Amino acid sequence: MTISETQAPPSATGEGTLPDFIGVGAQRAGTTWLYRCLSEHPDIFMSAKKELHFFNRHFEQGLESYKANFPASETANVKVCGEITPNYYHREQALQRIKETIPDVKLFFVLREPVSRAFSQYQLYVQSDYQGLSFDEVLTKYDDVTDLSLQGKHLQRIYEIFPRENVLVLFYDDIVRSPATVVKSVFNFLDVDSSFSPSFLNKRVNRVVLPGTQKWLKKLGLGWGIELVKRSPASEWIKNAFHKPVKKADDTDFTAFSTRFKNDIDLIEKLTGRALPGWKRPD
Template sequence: MSDAATQDRLRVNFIGIGGRKCATSWVFKCLTEHPDICGAHSKETHFFSTDNLYDQGLAAYAAHFTICGNEKIRGEFSTSYLTSTQAAKRIYEDFPQVKLIVCLRDPVARAVSALQHMLSKGKIRKTDALQDILKRYPELLEEGMYGKYLAAYLKLFPRNQLHITRYEDIQKNPQQVIRELYRYLGVDATFTPQGLYYKYNTSGARNAIWFKHSLALYHALMRNAFGRMLVKALKRLGLNAYTLDTVLRRGTTNAYAVSDQDRQRITRFYENDQRLLQKLLA
């Protein structure tokens, strides 16, 4: 393989670093629908945050992008990167010019959403006290410490290499959010992805099973030459390679009830970190 081919094989233009329960799947879907953008065959490689994966070297990382062809931009999204200072250092060492994307959400709402997800997975019960849940799963609140963890990234990367997308803005104006992302990555911002119209229910407790299945189908098609040709042809027509089922189960009858007192306790937990975040992003 020529030096130029090797360099292109290791090319990564953007890396999404998180956070969990902040619409990262929606963002990744809208990005990879763009004809000039190719995503890793699995949305989350967790390469930089997992020791045994990182130790395999960048050639192993490049294997995640073998589905990519001549697209102008390629990248991935791993939510584990946000809370990993090791990932921040590794990304900077290997790709110091990469454009970072982080999705944020009101940390209290994110924590409540995470509780509903844990309930749906059988990790907690509706009758469990919040304080007991937090003892077992301290990461539930820790993952909302955006200021703490973004500070580690901004010690390494300049501010203009970090694009902030907010969950609340996606709810209000998804088209503006994705156009800003396209402009940030330097691709045609007039393109409208079909995934733009993927809807979240108002309760925040959503069933993303069909959404994940559609992503899986997309990546399966991208693993062979015929599938890639089909996807690219559909992209040129402004269509998806699949139909996303937008009928979502609300799940409100099986929700974890967060009391006003617990919600206030969570809010106080984040007060200092939110001030730090505002200072970092000012």
């Protein structure tokens, strides 16, 4: 399906500019950490808000509203500008809109071992949407949790829409093991100074502080308050005080659930040329 079958892209005029690159996913795969690292680079301008959701939720607002996130006055002295919205990778219409609106855009897609990715999502919402449900029950009841972990399927679609040379595939495992190598590969991909070392390089970003209340605060227009809390020195204390611990997936869980994703992992290996034995059985 193309935009012409749904809605034509708005006119690309105005004082703002379009991004040179977009991080499209995956959810729960370190994109917030990457956003912080990219935001520090002097050659890169990142949108003030990490997740813009323009191509999947706000497209009808028009391209000028999107370009306003990359004002000419602030992007004139940088080499590239971009945004990260991890919801794009599993929305075909959003990907098609990106392609037809910014044909030469560069994309990066962070892949994460599928059971761990799904379990991280479970932990995020276990005190709200998934309250009272086990991990197995969530996977059975909510098809989207499984679908978001079928990253091979989504990567294949991305390759069908965008030229491979415009797509950088990253792995969450590498972020954990060697964050400096990952950041350097992204900087090289964006053709900016790869010797720059962000202060967030070896930090763990507290993406979720109050998982049970974040979505409600956002609905009330108070999302800015969440970001202030996350960036404050008190964020870890608040998280520990209000966030109830959730059972971690053990090796038995991993073995049982990993079989659901075997074919998709095989597809990722085929598409990327990277063997992923640790994704198919416990380490």
